[in-house]
Amino acid sequence: MTKVLFSDDHEYVKIEDGIGTVGITDYAQKALGDVVYVELPKVGDSVEKGGQAGVVESVKSASEIYSPVTGEIVEINEALTDDPALVNSDPQGAAWFYKIKIANDDELGSLKDEGAYNDYIAGL
Amino acid sequence: MEPAQKNDPELHKTPLWALHVSLGARMVPFAGYDMPVQYDGMGVLKEHIHTRTAAGLFDVSHMGQAVLSAENADPARALEKIVPGDIAGLKPGQMRYTLLLNDDGGIIDDLMVTRWDGNTLFLVVNAACKDKDFAYIRKAIGGETKLEYLADRALLALQGPKAEDVLKVFFPAVTDMVFMTAIKAEYKGHECFVSRSGYTGEDGFEISVPENFAEDFAKELLAQEGVKAIGLGARDSLRLEAGLCLYGHDLDDETTPVEAALKWTVPKRRREEGGFAGAEKILKQFKEGTSRLRVGIKPEGRAPIRENTELFAEDGAKVGVITSGGFGPTFDAPVAMGYVDAAHAKAGTKLHALLRGTKRPCEVAAMPFVPQSYKK
Numbered sequence: 292m293t294k295v296l297f298s299d300d301h302e303y304v305k306i307e308d309g310i311g312t313v314g315i316t317d318y319a320q321k322a323l324g325d326v327v328y329v330e331l332p333k334v335g336d337s338v339e340k341g342g343q344a345g346v347v348e349s350v351k352s353a354s355e356i357y358s359p360v361t362g363e364i365v366e367i368n369e370a371l372t373d374d375p376a377l378v379n380s381d382p383q384g385a386a387w388f389y390k391i392k393i394a395n396d397d398e399l400g401s402l403k404d405e406g407a408y409n410d411y412i413a414g415l
Numbered sequence: 416m417e418p419a420q421k422n423d424p425e426l427h428k429t430p431l432w433a434l435h436v437s438l439g440a441r442m443v444p445f446a447g448y449d450m451p452v453q454y455d456g457m458g459v460l461k462e463h464i465h466t467r468t469a470a471g472l473f474d475v476s477h478m479g480q481a482v483l484s485a486e487n488a489d490p491a492r493a494l495e496k497i498v499p500g501d502i503a504g505l506k507p508g509q510m511r512y513t514l515l516l517n518d519d520g521g522i523i524d525d526l527m528v529t530r531w532d533g534n535t536l537f538l539v540v541n542a543a544c545k546d547k548d549f550a551y552i553r554k555a556i557g558g559e560t561k562l563e564y565l566a567d568r569a570l571l572a573l574q575g576p577k578a579e580d581v582l583k584v585f586f587p588a589v590t591d592m593v594f595m596t597a598i599k600a601e602y603k604g605h606e607c608f609v610s611r612s613g614y615t616g617e618d619g620f621e622i623s624v625p626e627n628f629a630e631d632f633a634k635e636l637l638a639q640e641g642v643k644a645i646g647l648g649a650r651d652s653l654r655l656e657a658g659l660c661l662y663g664h665d666l667d668d669e670t671t672p673v674e675a676a677l678k679w680t681v682p683k684r685r686r687e688e689g690g691f692a693g694a695e696k697i698l699k700q701f702k703e704g705t706s707r708l709r710v711g712i713k714p715e716g717r718a719p720i721r722e723n724t725e726l727f728a729e730d731g732a733k734v735g736v737i738t739s740g741g742f743g744p745t746f747d748a749p750v751a752m753g754y755v756d757a758a759h760a761k762a763g764t765k766l767h768a769l770l771r772g773t774k775r776p777c778e779v780a781a782m783p784f785v786p787q788s789y790k791k
Contacts, residue, residue, distance in 0.1 A: 324453060324648070325460035327742040328717050328749075330771075346771065348719050350459040350742045351452075351648050375717075 296399060297408035298359040303383060304402070306393065311360050314387040315347065315378065318412045324349040326378040329371040332389055336364045340398050345388055347378060356388060360398055366390040429476035430569045430629040438644050446542035448477040451646040459648035463744040466615055466653055467785070470577040471645035472636050475614075476569040479545030480623055483536045483552070485560045490536050493556040494528070497692050499672060499681040505530040510595050510610055514672055514680055515540075515548055520693025520700075521668040522675065524548050525660060529597045529610060537597070537608065539570070539621070541662045555692075569629035574619030574653075576788070577641040582609070582620055584639065589620065594789035602632070614650065616657025616787045655750055656743040658711060658782025664722060665709060665738045665752060673700035674754070676709040708760040711782035712737060712751040712768075714775060719749040720768045726755060726777070727767050734759045734766065746784045755779065 294306045301319035304311040320326065330346040338344045338358040345356035367389045371377060377386040393399075403411060426449040435442065439455025451474065453459050465471055483490045491502040500513030510529035514522050524544040529537040540548045545564075552562050573582055582589045586600045586609050597610035608623035624632050636642050651661070660666045660675065671693065672680055678701065685691065689698060714720045719742045726735040740751030759766060764779040 325458045327460075328719060330718065348742070350463070350652050350744065353719070353721060372717075 295405060296359065296402035297405065297411075298357065298402055299411065300357045300359075301412075302357060302359045304359045304391075305387075306399070309393055310365065311362065311391045311393050312387045313344070313356075313359060313389055313391060315356065315382055316408070316412075317382050320379050320382040320386075323347060323354060323378075324351060326375045329375045329378065329388070331367040331371065332364045334364050334367060338362065338364065338391070340395075347375075358391065359402055360391060360393050360395075362391040362394040364389050365392050427477070429474055430626040431474045431476060431571075431633055434630050434633055435474065435644070440644070440646060443647070445647055446477055448542060450474070450477060451644070452648045453646040454644050457643065457645075459646070459652060460744045462643070462645040462649035463652050465643050466575045466645055466649060467617060467745050468576065469641040469643070470573055470575040470581050470619075470639075471615070471649070472633065472642055473572040473574065473645050473650055474569075474633070475572050475621065476626075476629065477542035478570055479538075479540040479542065479548065480565040480568050480570060481538045481540070481549065482531075482563045482565060483538055483560050484534050484563070486534070488559070489533055490556075490560045491530070493559045494536065494552075495685070495691060497552065497555050498526075498528070499685050499691050499694075499697065500528070501682045501684055502528055502530075502536070504684070505536075507532050508596050508598060510597050510612060512595075512680065514666075514677065515551065516672075516692040516697075517551075517668055518692050519669075520671040520696040522662075522666045522670055522672065523551055523668055525662055525666060527610075527612065529608075531599070543663060565623075567626050568623050569626045570621060570623050571629070571633060571636070572613050572615075572619060572621045573636060573642070574613045574615040574617045574645075576618060578617070578619040579790070581636065581639045581642055582622075585635070592790075594618075594791055603628070605632075611790060614657075614659055615653040616659070616783055616785060617653075618788055618790050651739075652741055652744060655739050655741060655752070656746055656783065656785040657787060658752065658784065660709075660752075661739055670709075670754075671697050671700060671705070673697055674705045674707055674709065704757055706757055707735070707754045708757050709738075709752060710755055710760050710762075711780040711784065712740070712753050712766070712777050713780035713784070714740075714749040714751060714768065714777040716775070717749065718770060718775060720751050720770055720775060720777060724751075724768045724770060726753060727769065727774075728759055729765055729767075737768065743784055750784045751777070752782065
């Protein structure tokens with residue numbers, strides 16, 4: 292079964308069979324504005340929870356992507372290199388950033404489920 | 416991510432603040448004002464392209480408008496003591512981009528000066544600089560001139576290829592105006608100052624109106640076909656593509672007009688006569704050159720290179736820094752400007768930027784990145 296969790300930094304991770312698919316939320320893409328460039332990690336990179344795993348740039352500014360989980364990058368979404376605007380049009384679908392082999396399930400407890408995340412952004 | 420916008424009582428509001436909010440603007444603090452950075456349903460990219468293809472309406476009421484006058488005398492002669500431009504030579508209705516200089520030739524601000532008549536000049540200065548500028552002008556030439564801050568006027572900019580078609584409905588005389596000229600004209604009984612100028616590289620106008628008429632006038636403009644409200648985000652990407660400087664980033668009080676590649680703002684008469692603040696240093700730089708120069712920088716690839724990113728020569732030596740950088744929606748690639756050592760300032764020079772620890776190739780490029788389309 293797929294489970295979707297969210298970080299306070301507005302990344303989501305969709306978890307299936309120990310693999311997490313990571314991207315930024317709709318709230319995040321709206322706050323960023325038009326995305327013109329995405330820098331992805333490399334397959335094989337190890338990233339820590341809360342560590343930098345990429346950069347997303349709008350016309351105006353650059354924002355770092357922090358990995359919501361620790362693990363090894365197993366796949367990246369090359370489509371974002373050619374069409375960064377996907378992040379605006381389908382952030383929680385086609386515009387995933389990378390897939391990561393989750394190293395430590397215990398970390399997931401500190402992330403929010405969808406209801407808690409929606410409450411969190413409503414208070415921002 | 417930044418938190419959601421709160422109503423900050425510390426910030427000034429322009430006369431169009433309520434209109435921005437009603438149009439779904441995302442408001443941000445800028446130069447002490449609560450200003451629209453982009454609008455719902457548009458965004459920086461669409462707003463930028465709209466301005467280059469139709470007409471964009473900008474609220475620039477945060478900028479400082481003032482009248483400089485002298486009794487029975489031309490205030491231009493006094494003003495020329497602190498700016499290097501030819502102000503005395505302006506005919507009524509002509510305007511000029513010039514620079515307010517300190518005694519070391521550093522740029523205190525960049526500004527527009529319009530001559531209304533033999534005794535009156537109209538100044539428009541940057542929002543963040545207005546208190547400093549007005550204090551400096553009064554201190555330097557207050558004995559022989561009078562400076563009146565027009566705090567009760569709003570300033571709108573209508574920019575883009577459809578700007579003339581839109582504005583001639585309100586002010587028929589604009590069809591006879593060329594770039595860098597201005598008129599006073601009435602609309603619905605309100606005295607307006609209309610200039611053919613702007614900060615986008617496009618043809619367009621800036622219109623100074625009484626603050627109590629600003630919202631009605633802006634609504635009338637927005638009701639015209641092809642006009643959309645444009646925020647500060649697109650204003651910045653438009654001016655950067657046009658190669659225009661942003662004070663506090665590309666210009667500051669330790670940078671001279673020669674270093675800023677603004678030699679054209681010091682015409683022949685002023686170079687021959689001198690007699691302006693910092694003239695000794697600036698005229699020496701005209702003869703001998705400077706150690707650094709403002710240049711355009713075109714990054715290779717798609718990654719924007721932003722302010723404060725350091726630049727290096729092919730041999731690895733640090734040769735400069737980016738002062739403005741981002742993505743050019745019309746250029747459809749990243750664009751930047753910055754300062755480099757004079758030996759590396761020639762267009763075509765290969766450099767690299769150190770971006771998040773990675774070397775990114777870039778090249779010194781001629782500006783503007785997008786051709787200017789002024790009505791000459």
